[in-house]
Every structure is written in C-alpha cells, then in structure tokens.
Amino acid sequence: MGKPRVLLFVAILLLLFLHKPLLRNYFILEQRELIIDYSRIHQLNPALVSAMVFVESGFNPEAxxxxxxxxxxxxxPATGQWVAQQLVWRDFTVTDLKDPxxxxxxGIWYLAYLKRNFRQNDNLALASYNAGSSYVSSWIERGVWNGDMVKVEQIPFPETKKYLIKVAVLKKVYRYLYPELDS
Structure with a gap:
C-alpha cells in the first residue's frame, strides 16, 4: 500500500472517529470475552488481537x-495441529478451527509463541504470523528489517507490509471504540 493510500485510509478513519456508534457497527468485536481472556492469559494486548482478527477474517468464524x-x-491446519500438540490437546481436528x-x-497461543521467539516484539510476531517465521528470521539476520514500523517499507513482501499497517491502524481503532480492551 503506497503512502497516499495509507494516508487516505487514515484520513477516512479519522473522519469516522467523529461518529463512534457508526464505527462500532463496522468494527465489530464478536467473541469479546474470549479475546480478552485468552489475550490476557498469554500477555497479549486484546486490541491488537481484535485488530488482527478483523484483518484476518472480518470476525467470520467460517472464513x-x-x-x-x-x-x-x-x-x-498444520499450524493448528502443531499448536494442539503443544497444548496436549488430544482430540483436536481441523474442523475445530471453525469453532471461534x-x-x-x-491463534492467540501461536501469536504469543511467536512473540516470545521474536524478542517480545509485536511487529515481528505479526510479520511472522503473516509471512512465516523463517522469512522474518532471514530479514533480521540479513539486516533487511528489525521490526521497527518506521522501516516497514523495507519488508520485501507487499502483503506483509499491508498487513502490519492495517493491524497497527486497527489496533488504535479498537482501543478507541472499546476502551475495555485496555483495562
């Protein structure tokens, strides 16, 4: 996403901030209690997880x-199976992934795992969730990107750049619309 598009996106969001009820209709927060509970268990910000879910699926459990x-x-599915093994979840099946x-x-356990593996850096964990850990490790080793959002344009994958920007903006939106995510 080029800078003009990002600025336009941010400008539209700022205009919409003037009408909070309208925004809440668009930026839904289904599964609020689960997101808050699981995020806190794994020391993640619930607003970050909410933004991530919005970007990933638009809160559609069937996506x-x-x-x-x-x-x-x-x-x-392979990640789900691996995480289930780590959690000693014996009866896990891939269809469980459609259960919110x-x-x-x-997903939250896996994001927390990635965050632990990437120096407690949310941006590196999100990039890894989107692009894969091996790519993010390679970017760090080669000095391509260190997790700093100021240098997000250095990420070689356009999809991952867009993903990080969207999640960062939407995290702010969710914090504004749902203050309980920070309490």
Whole structure:
C-alpha cells in the first residue's frame, strides 16, 4: 500500500472517529470475552488481537483463505495441529478451527509463541504470523528489517507490509471504540 493510500485510509478513519456508534457497527468485536481472556492469559494486548482478527477474517468464524487458512484467526491446519500438540490437546481436528473459541485459543497461543521467539516484539510476531517465521528470521539476520514500523517499507513482501499497517491502524481503532480492551 503506497503512502497516499495509507494516508487516505487514515484520513477516512479519522473522519469516522467523529461518529463512534457508526464505527462500532463496522468494527465489530464478536467473541469479546474470549479475546480478552485468552489475550490476557498469554500477555497479549486484546486490541491488537481484535485488530488482527478483523484483518484476518472480518470476525467470520467460517472464513477460509485460498491458501487453506481457517477461522477467525486464519490458522493453517498444520499450524493448528502443531499448536494442539503443544497444548496436549488430544482430540483436536481441523474442523475445530471453525469453532471461534478453539480457533482463538490456538491463534492467540501461536501469536504469543511467536512473540516470545521474536524478542517480545509485536511487529515481528505479526510479520511472522503473516509471512512465516523463517522469512522474518532471514530479514533480521540479513539486516533487511528489525521490526521497527518506521522501516516497514523495507519488508520485501507487499502483503506483509499491508498487513502490519492495517493491524497497527486497527489496533488504535479498537482501543478507541472499546476502551475495555485496555483495562
């Protein structure tokens, strides 16, 4: 997303901020309690997770990507199986990823795992969630990107750049619309 498009997106959001009820109709927060509870258990910001869910699936628990990602947090089936093993979740099946509570449990655990692996940096964890850990590790090792949003344009994957910008903006939106996410 070029700078003019980002600025336009931010300007539209700022205009909409003047009408909070309208914004709440668009920026929904379904599964609020689960997001807050699981985020806090794993020491993640609930507004960040809410923004991420909005970007990933628009809060559609039935969402499926063309790459095979499933549910609210668009968890890949192999990732879901791996996380389930880490959680000693013996009866996990891929269809569990369409269950909001189970998808959030897996997705939030995985994001927290990535954050631990990437120096507690939200941006590196989000980039890893979107692009894959091996790519993000490679960018760090080669000095391509260090997780600083000021240098987000250095990320070689356009989709990941857009993803990080959207989540960052929407995190602010969710914090504004739903102050309980920060309490």
């Amino acid at each position: 499926e990507s063309h790459k095979g990602a499933v549910g609210l947090m668009q968890v890949m 509570a189970k998808n959030l449990r897996i």
